[in-house]
Amino acid sequence: DAGITQSPRYKITETGRQVTLMCHQTWSHSYMFWYRQDLGHGLRLIYYSAAADITDKGEVPDGYVVSRSKTENFPLTLESATRSQTSVYFCASSESPGLPSNEQFFGPGTRLTVL
Amino acid sequence: RKEVEQDPGPFNVPEGATVAFNCTYSNSASQSFFWYRQDCRKEPKLLMSVYSSGNEDGRFTAQLNRASQYISLLIRDSKLSDSATYLCAVEEDSSYKLIFGSGTRLLVRP
Numbered sequence: 359d360a361g362i363t364q365s366p367r368y369k370i371t372e373t374g375r376q377v378t379l380m381c382h383q384t385w386s387h388s389y390m391f392w393y394r395q396d397l398g399h400g401l402r403l404i405y406y407s408a409a410a411d412i413t414d415k416g417e418v419p420d421g422y423v424v425s426r427s428k429t430e431n432f433p434l435t436l437e438s439a440t441r442s443q444t445s446v447y448f449c450a451s452s453e454s455p456g457l458p459s460n461e462q463f464f465g466p467g468t469r470l471t472v473l
Numbered sequence: 474r475k476e477v478e479q480d481p482g483p484f485n486v487p488e489g490a491t492v493a494f495n496c497t498y499s500n501s502a503s504q505s506f507f508w509y510r511q512d513c514r515k516e517p518k519l520l521m522s523v524y525s526s527g528n529e530d531g532r533f534t535a536q537l538n539r540a541s542q543y544i545s546l547l548i549r550d551s552k553l554s555d556s557a558t559y560l561c562a563v564e565e566d567s568s569y570k571l572i573f574g575s576g577t578r579l580l581v582r583p
Contacts, residue, residue, distance in 0.1 A: 389569060391570075393573075398575065399575065400560065400573045400574055400575035400576055401517070401560065401573040402573075403570055403571070403572075406569070406570060408569070416570065417572075448516055448517070452569075461507065461519040461522070462519075462571060463519075464516035464517050464518070465516060466515070466516050467514075467515075467516055
């Protein structure tokens with residue numbers, strides 16, 4: 359009954375380093391999403407994926423890269439971390455988003471600090 | 474103007490009170506609307522979907538006003554356990570992307 363998991367849960371890194379945040383879901387949901395949450399901004403969509411090998415930009419994609427070679431995994435990479443990327447990152451998945459009866463399920467989040 | 478706006482609060486109410494939150498959205502083509510609950514430092518969890526005709530789940534009632542482009546959440550008989558941040562989410566066109574409001578914080582006091 360794992361659902362959707364994220365790793366690591368906490369990460370401290372330095373400016374300029376590459377960091378990869380992992381997201382794994384066990385439901386075989388087609389859609390997966392990456393959000394960041396900052397005070398005053400709420401949740402902002404970084405990237406999303408409609409299926410394996412299909413990804414698209416969200417509201418704030420700059421500085422991030424995603425891939426989705428397998429349905430269950432959706433890693434998010436910060437190519438060269440900056441202090442402005444210090445945030446809480448949430449991964450989410452959904453079977454069929456866009457329908458009132460379908461919800462996005464969120465992972466527990468990764469707290470990333472860039473020094 | 475933000476696409477989805479909420480009063481950040483906090484709303485500080487006594488147990489048993491009725492409290493209402495509104496959320497305005499700018500995209501008139503939006504079709505799906507949701508209320509999520511987020512506890513401190515935790516992930517958001519769906520509280521209710523919002524249907525055109527309005528819907529109720531126990532002490533919680535959600536309504537949609539398309540003409541004025543807002544959704545509302547009414548909580549009756551507030552409990553201490555209702556203390557949380559409530560996020561509204563609006564689907565962006567038919568793109569399957571949700572736009573979230575910044576959240577409204579609710580504090581229910583004894």
